[in-house]
Amino acid sequence: MHYVGIDVGSTATKVAVLDADGALSRTFLCPTGFSSVDAARRVRALLDEAGIDVGDGACVATGYGRVAVPYADKVVTEITCHGRGAARLFGRDGTVVDVGGQDTKVIVLKGGAVKKFVMNDKCSAGTGRFLEIMADRLAVDQDELARLARSGSPTPISNMCTVFAESEVISLVGKGEPRENIANGVVESVVARVATLAAQMPGEAYFLTGGLCDNGYVVERLAAHLGKPVGTCPEARFAGALGAALSALP
Template identity: 70%
Template sequence: MYAIGIDIGSTAAKAAVLQDGALVYTVVEPTGFSSVEASERLSARLAEAGFPTDGAASVVSTGYGRVAVPYASKNVTEITCHGRGASFLFGGNGLVIDVGGQDTKVISLVDGKVRKFLMNDKCAAGTGKFLEIMADRMGVSQEEMANLARAGQPTPISSMCTVFAESEVISLIGKGEPRENIANGVIESVCSRVATLAGGMAGQDCYLTGGLCENAYVVERLSSHLSRSVSTCPEARFAGAIGAALS
């Protein structure tokens, strides 16, 4: 038998399949307008891969749209699932940083259990959505923005609100500021905010989960801001779904 975890985020919908204690399959779909439709697309992809949702030992949902998964037997909070998923991937102790599309979560794990957590869900300025909006404004992908940032010079973007920060970027573009410098300022802004949130729980090994786990430059800059190494892996994007499958 196998267990399925479904994580419906604000930007991406993910599924993970665990069989005999091993991660055997993952899949991601854009969430789009409807969380229900996203969950149905995941169900179809799972069935194509040989893991139909009606044949699983359990199907558990989590994330922003966790109540919109009609075939889930139960739903579990994101904090719990990200903690379990990170513990599965990295071990039971450490600081889990999840930079999601809608919010950023910092979770302290001790012996595989959530000891404490902090969340930034009031403003998108320290989230993946901020990077997406800024990359769109600059006419590049997030990967291209990271490559530009590597070659850029520090350019402060001080606004705490995404709307005002976007206005800053528009102003910098209008003044002819090189794209490399703007990209550098955007990524530094996000990493600084995430590090500030995580700074209240210093002293633990750090692990990055979520959609930015494959952005090497963000990992590098976040490590610098935290003054300690941040570990991650491609599967860390699915930490919430993995945690749901374990629930």
């Protein structure tokens, strides 16, 4: 018997599978692409290939595309799922910072449950999508962007709108600004916005979830801005899907 959680995000779709004892047994990751419905079909195919029958147990969907999963037994909000998943992963109260492709969520956990939360204003300037766009503009991938940023000098990216920020980056390139300095400015721009949002929900411990959890430089800089350590782990990318799977348990 399996309990499946599916988090259909704007950039990636994450899947977490719990066994009959509630232990995490498998995770899957695939691009969401143009259609959430197509992403749900691809997830079903991945589960079938792994011998996991979504009808044998229960399936819960979350994320912005959660209504596009026809085989889910129910849907649960992102805040609830990210909170439950983070509580399982980190095993303590604190402030969860989830940087997604479309938005950034900051969730305060007390006693393993969501006490309060805040989200950004849907502007991609403080999300992973902003880093993707700027990395493409600099003709590098995310890992290379972080490596360049680590060796660069601060170069402010002042515009909060992604379109105007991209124009600002193009202008810096045209002026001959070293690429590592621009990369540093791009990362600092995102981290500063995320930290400002997180500071609205102060806590004794911070945990980073979402697609940037394996970006060591972003974790370092976020900790520096918050003035406190930021915990994370490879499974933190699947926090929403894990919380959905936990919601599927009887």
